[in-house]
Amino acid sequence: MVLLLVGGFSVNKVMVAGVALIILIGAGAVGAVYGSDIVNWLRFGEKSSARQEKSLETIATLPVSEMYAEAQDRIAAGELNMALVILEGAAQRDHARSATAIGEMYDPARWGEIPSPFTKPDPIEARRWYAKATELGDPRAAELMASLSAWEEAQ
Template sequence: MTPKTETGTALASQAGMMGVLLKRADEKLAEGDISAARLLYERAAQGGSAAACVGLAKTYDPVFLTQRGTSGMQPDPQRATEWYQKAISLGDEGAAAQLNGLARWKLQHGSETLSQTLPPR
């Protein structure tokens, strides 16, 4: 195997692993297991996945968590903002809409709600 072939094989393997991580994270998010989804998205985001950055941002986004009816999770608008910005820098154009929604939420709710846990439903 040539170095070029080995590099191509390694990249394909890494892309395959990224796909597996994202799929599993999406499944966990759909199941409402935010903590597990967060861990999986974080691992994929460390590999440079814009989609993982968006997924990870959602796990901190109070707008998303409220829309999903998630209870007992600590939203963190600042971390959500950072991950949406990272996704945008990696080329995810849809992250800007999520970031705008979060900015509107921040304007409406101010800083007094930033440290509160979402109420149980």
């Protein structure tokens, strides 16, 4: 909890935000500043990052290569669920590398090497995504499917 010293009294940030919002509403200023950094600070207690502000609707309008790059950035930032959603959107639009990346998230042969939002590997799903990526023309997906088959035989 963040405490501020106001006029000799300590108050938390939520109280300050609530009072400020009441003042803004009373002054008719909320419509003028709605969506600005000030209102975001009042709502969330901190300035929103550009990454958080980029909506899925906006990302979905990007070319698939840019969606793939955005997903890789999300993976690097540890936002694995969001990365998966973005990759699935790109794969639905026939982006082979995105389908391969999803397969890798499921692949037990690569488990622990590739960040994944899943709690356990799923060779059936990995194979399904590798097959789609292969159909879409990613030669690496065929190599990964062969590696998965070898892993399954060794089990």
